[in-house]
Amino acid sequence: MNSSPSARRSVGADVSLALLALALTGSLSPSRAAGVLSEQDYLIDMPVVLSVSRLAQRLDETPGAVTILDRDMLRRSGARDVADALRLVPGFQTSTSFESIAPLASYHGKFDDYSNRLELMIDGRSAYSTYFIGSVGPGLQTMALEDIERIEVLRGSNSAAYGARAILGVINIVTRHSADTLGAQGAVTVGENGVRDAQARLGWESAASTYRLTVDRRADEGLTGAFGANRIERVNFRADTALQAGSELQWRAGYLSIDAGKGRINEVENPARPTQFASAYLQVDYRLALGLDSDLALRFSHGQETYQEDYLYALTNLPLPLGSLYGPQDFYTVNSGGSARNDVLTVQHSIRANPTTRLVWGGEYRNEQVQSIALFNTDRALGTEFVRLFGNLEWRLANDWLLNAGALAEHSSRNGNTLSPRLMLNWHVTPSHTVRAGVSKAFRPPSTFESSADLRYIWTGNHPFNWPQVLSSGTVQAETVVASELGYLGDFKAWHAALDVRLFHERINGFIRRTQNTPVDYYNSEDFSIQGVEYQLKWQPWTDGQWVFSQAHTDIGSTLAGVGTAYAAPKVATTLMFTQAFPGGVDLSLIHQNQSEMTLQGYGADNRFAMARTDLRLAKALRWGSRRGEVALVVQNLGDPYRDFDKAFYFGRRAFVTLRLQD
Numbered sequence: 001m002n003s004s005p006s007a008r009r010s011v012g013a014d015v016s017l018a019l020l021a022l023a024l025t026g027s028l029s030p031s032r033a034a035g036v037l038s039e040q041d042y043l044i045d046m047p048v049v050l051s052v053s054r055l056a057q058r059l060d061e062t063p064g065a066v067t068i069l070d071r072d073m074l075r076r077s078g079a080r081d082v083a084d085a086l087r088l089v090p091g092f093q094t095s096t097s098f099e100s101i102a103p104l105a106s107y108h109g110k111f112d113d114y115s116n117r118l119e120l121m122i123d124g125r126s127a128y129s130t131y132f133i134g135s136v137g138p139g140l141q142t143m144a145l146e147d148i149e150r151i152e153v154l155r156g157s158n159s160a161a162y163g164a165r166a167i168l169g170v171i172n173i174v175t176r177h178s179a180d181t182l183g184a185q186g187a188v189t190v191g192e193n194g195v196r197d198a199q200a201r202l203g204w205e206s207a208a209s210t211y212r213l214t215v216d217r218r219a220d221e222g223l224t225g226a227f228g229a230n231r232i233e234r235v236n237f238r239a240d241t242a243l244q245a246g247s248e249l250q251w252r253a254g255y256l257s258i259d260a261g262k263g264r265i266n267e268v269e270n271p272a273r274p275t276q277f278a279s280a281y282l283q284v285d286y287r288l289a290l291g292l293d294s295d296l297a298l299r300f301s302h303g304q305e306t307y308q309e310d311y312l313y314a315l316t317n318l319p320l321p322l323g324s325l326y327g328p329q330d331f332y333t334v335n336s337g338g339s340a341r342n343d344v345l346t347v348q349h350s351i352r353a354n355p356t357t358r359l360v361w362g363g364e365y366r367n368e369q370v371q372s373i374a375l376f377n378t379d380r381a382l383g384t385e386f387v388r389l390f391g392n393l394e395w396r397l398a399n400d401w402l403l404n405a406g407a408l409a410e411h412s413s414r415n416g417n418t419l420s421p422r423l424m425l426n427w428h429v430t431p432s433h434t435v436r437a438g439v440s441k442a443f444r445p446p447s448t449f450e451s452s453a454d455l456r457y458i459w460t461g462n463h464p465f466n467w468p469q470v471l472s473s474g475t476v477q478a479e480t481v482v483a484s485e486l487g488y489l490g491d492f493k494a495w496h497a498a499l500d501v502r503l504f505h506e507r508i509n510g511f512i513r514r515t516q517n518t519p520v521d522y523y524n525s526e527d528f529s530i531q532g533v534e535y536q537l538k539w540q541p542w543t544d545g546q547w548v549f550s551q552a553h554t555d556i557g558s559t560l561a562g563v564g565t566a567y568a569a570p571k572v573a574t575t576l577m578f579t580q581a582f583p584g585g586v587d588l589s590l591i592h593q594n595q596s597e598m599t600l601q602g603y604g605a606d607n608r609f610a611m612a613r614t615d616l617r618l619a620k621a622l623r624w625g626s627r628r629g630e631v632a633l634v635v636q637n638l639g640d641p642y643r644d645f646d647k648a649f650y651f652g653r654r655a656f657v658t659l660r661l662q663d
Contacts, residue, residue, distance in 0.1 A: 046491075051121065051152050051172035053392040053404055054161055054348060054360045060434040060489050061394075063404035063424030064158065065502040067536070069151040071176075076579050076589040078617040078634035080189070080197060080218060081232075082140045082151065082173065087593060088575060089153045090502075090534035091552040097223055097645035098230050098260035101129075101277050101307070102137035107155065107169040108506065108530050108554060109568035110598070117444060117479075119158065119166035122173045123252065125283045125301045126162070130368045131340035133447040134165055138279060138305070141232055142173075142256055144199055144216045146187065149176045155502060155534065157483040159442035160406045160422035163364075163388050167442040167481045168506070175252075178203055178210040178240045183663030191634075191656020194221035194229060201662075209241040223649040224641060227272035228261015246289035255280045262309070264648070273311035280304055293352035297362075301344045309336040334457050338372025361391035370448045377454035377468075384448055385413040400428040404438075415445035415478055436487035445478040446512060450522040471519035479524075480509040496540040506530040511565075528565065529557045544581035550574070567608050570595040585621025587632075590614070600647055607647055614638040622661070629661035 052062040059066060067089045069077075079085040083103035087094040094105040099113070106115040116134030120127045127139035154170040162170060182203040189197035199216035218232040236254040243249060258277040263270045283301040290296055311334055348362035366386040373379050392406030407421040424438030455470035488501040510524035536550035552573045558565035573595040580588045592615075597608040619632035634656055641650035 049152055050174065051124070051170065052154050052158065052161065053394065053406060054362075054390070055350065055358055055392060055394055057394070060428070061402050061426055062154075063392075063406070063422060063426075063436075063438060065155045065436075065485070065487050065500065065534070067153045067155060067500075069153070071149060074145055074148060074151070076587070076617060077577075077591065078589065078615050078632075078636065079145065080195075082143070082145070082148075083137075085145070085151070086140075086153070086171070088548075088550075088577065088591075089155070090536050090550045090575075091155055091554065091569075091573070092153075093569060093573075093595075093598070095645045096651060097226065097649055098228075098258075098275075099226070099262060099645055099649075100135065100137055101132060101260070101275065102135075102141050102258055104135065104137035104140060105171075109556060109565075111511075111565070111568050116165065116447070117168045119162045119170045120173075121162070121170065123175055123250075123283065124172070124285070124299065125252075125281070125303075126165070126342075126344065126366075127173075127281075127303070128165055129279075129305060129340075130303070130342050130448075131305045131307055131338060131370060131372075133449050134444075136171065138256065138258065138277060140171075141258065142234070142254060142279075142281075143175060143236060144201075144214055144234060146185065146199055146201060146216075147175050147181070147212070147214050147236060147238075149174045149180075156485055156504065157420075157422075157440045157442040157481055157506070159410075159420035160408050160440055161390060161392065163386065163390075163408055163410050163420070164412070164443060164445055167444045167479065175238065176212075178212040178238050179205070181212045182210065185660070185662030187658060187660040189656050189658040191654060193652070193654045194219065195654060195656040196220070197656075197658075208243070209239060211240075212236075212238045220654075222261060223644055224652050225264075225648045225650055226261065226646070227263050227265055228274060229259075230261070231257075231259040233257045248285075248287050250283075250285040252283040252285075253281065263311075271311055273309065276306075276308045278306045295350050297346075297348040297350070299344070299346040299348075302341070304339065304341040306339045307337055310334065335374045336372075338370065338375055340368070340370045342366060342368045356396040358394040359391065362389075364388040364390070368448070374457075375449060375455050376452060377456050382448050382452055383413070387411045402426040402428075410443070412445050414448070414451060418443040418445070418478065432491040432493065434489045436489070437485070439482070439484040442481045442483070443478045444481075444512075446476045446522060450476055450512060453522075455519075468519040471521060473521050473523075476512055476522045477510055477524055479512055482507045482509075498538045499535065501533065501535040503533045504531060526559050526565070528559060530569075531555055531557070546579050548575075548577040548579075567597060567599040570598045570610075572596045587617075587619040587621070589617040600643060600645065609643045609647070611642040612639055613642060613651075624661065627661055627663060629659070631660075632658045634658070 046058045046060055047068055048056050049059055049062050049066050050056050052064055069085055074085055077085050081103055083094050083105045086092050086105040092105050092107050093110050096103045104115045114133050114135035118136050120136040120139045122142055127142060129135040129138045152172040158166040158170045185201045187199045189195060196219045201214040203212045214236045216234050220230055222230050234256050239251040241249040256279045260275050262275050263272040265272045281303045286298045288296045344366045346364040350360045352358050368384045369381045371381040376382060388408055388410045390408040395403045397403055404424045410418050420442050422440035427435045429435060451472055451474055453470040453472040456468050483506045486503045490499045507529045509527045511526055512522055513525040515521045532554040534552045539547045554569045556566050556568055576592045578590045593613045595611045597610045599608050616635045617632060619630050622629040636654045637651055641652040644651045
């Protein structure tokens with residue numbers, strides 16, 4: 001472990017941040033605001049899902065397969081970020097690499113560097129990156145795990161509810177209500193590989209409002225073989241106000257900063273250099289109760305991003321004959337900097353028409369702006385406007401039959417009109433066993449970069465020159481996915497077990513690829529299918545002990561040789577998680593994950609690597625006067641290092657200790 005003076009100062013700063021929050025616990029004696037309910041209050045024996053159809057529905061009545069990672073599972077996973085926790089979701093592939101600006105996750109295939117075929121939401125706010133081609137990577141880093149109530153993951157298309165990006169799945173991060181986090185809380189994590197995390201949270205109340213402010217930092221030395229240390233700093237604020245007649249107002253705001261290394265030392269074509277990414281958001285939600293059976297929800301959100309990446313590159317490294325025109329003293333500056341912003345206004349009306357019928361409908365306006373001289377060869381902002389109309393009907397045909405019929409009509413100023421319908425039928429064979437079947441259609445229009453890129457290196461020196469590396473022809477069209485599924489959800493109460501099974505077939509048409517020539521262009525290539533089965537079994541054979549076993553069998557029917565699409569996801573991926581609570585507040589978790597061969601992005605079909613990883617977490621509950629807490633030891637990857645993102649990057653063993661205290 002690093003024990004240099006700079007390292008000791010870093011640890012000291014982290015400890016100071018945590019202890020500041022811990023000290024505050026002695027001066028606050030909050031009580032929960034009367035009449036304020038958190039999302040947890042709505043959970044019953046069968047969890048209620050908030051995000052699939054835009055209606056709050058029981059897990060066995062949603063139009064699709066949903067995995068819920070609750071607070072307890074997030075804590076026991078030992079994960080330090082959301083992306084790492086998502087590896088517990090059947091069919092997901094995750095990466096801890098910062099090469100694509102942040103650790104990220106994908107579903108049913110790592111097809112590119114950005115995982116832009118998922119919709120990411122935080123409390124209903126779309127949080128994918130406008131600047132990075134719709135990447136979910138930066139958004140997954142927005143919230144500290146301590147502030148998350150649960151993560152709802154819809155495994156399958158959901159453009160019928162959320163539009164363009166939701167063609168393979170939806171991740172909705174639900175944060176804790178501020179009334180559930182009153183008082184002060186702090187945590188510090190120190191360990192191998194430069195792990196230096198610190199977090200402080202303060203919650204308070206006044207009149208009918210409750211508030212939360214969280215400040216945290218996550219830091220480590222990254223993957224073996226990759227360049228540079230990685231630092232994430234965050235500030236998040238939430239305020240909840242209970243209004244009269246059941247109405248409420250919520251404010252959220254936050255800031256994220258990511259400093260990370262990229263490239264490789266002594267590699268001319270991909271030199272080592274630092275990168276800086278920053279984002280900020282503001283979200284306002286207002287819910288007006290129109291009566292016992294009707295309510296109106298309004299949401300406005302604003303987001304902005306900035307990115308900076310600069311480094312020098314010798315002109316003589318250019319391919320001939322361009323490289324021969326310049327001397328060794330000439331360099332050009334590669335600049336990938338720029339900014340983006342988005343503004344979104346959503347109006348949603350929910351109605352219970354009668355005991356058997358519920359309806360949600362509404363509209364959304366989204367404006368995206370991207371500005372980068374390096375990426376588009378212009379200093380003007382390139383904009384895209386989305387206008388969406390959506391609706392979902394939940395109709396109880398009989399006591400045991402439920403029909404969800406929904407659709408979203410979308411107009412894009414760049415890509416025209418699309419319609420994304422969905423039809424799903426749920427049959428409660430018995431109160432504890434449900435069969436689900438349905439079909440949906442989804443679209444992903446090309447991003448601003450895919451349709452309008454004009455990436456030119458900005459040269460400095462005696463011979464300024466513009467040579468396009470990526471030059472979009474603008475002819476690329478939207479991808480289309482037609483998905484069908486058959487699902488089963490069973491609760492075997494006598495055996496203390498639950499089973500979730502999903503059989504799926506997803507047909508992707510017009511898949512968007514990059515050409516291999518220079519300048520690079522984007523085009524619609526092959527049509528192919530993804531089919532398979534996923535299942536997860538939860539079993540509690542004895543008190544305070546649980547086994548969770550999941551598998552995903554995925555077959556990608558690629559038709560193009562040498563591109564690696566067929567192995568974009570492992571054929572078989574298995575996860576086994578065991579948790580046990582012992583007397584005296586001792587808690588044990590073991591997670592083993594095994595994935596068959598898959599292709600690492602950008603290396604072709606001949607570069608396939610399997611992965612196995614085992615994690616251990618051992619924790620002990622603490623009491624310090626009126627305060628409570630926990631000390632936990634986590635060892636990630638007890639086995640051999642495995643390749644992550646790049647054939648030269650390895651995830652090795654990491655051991656770290658976390659101390660957490662709160663009111």
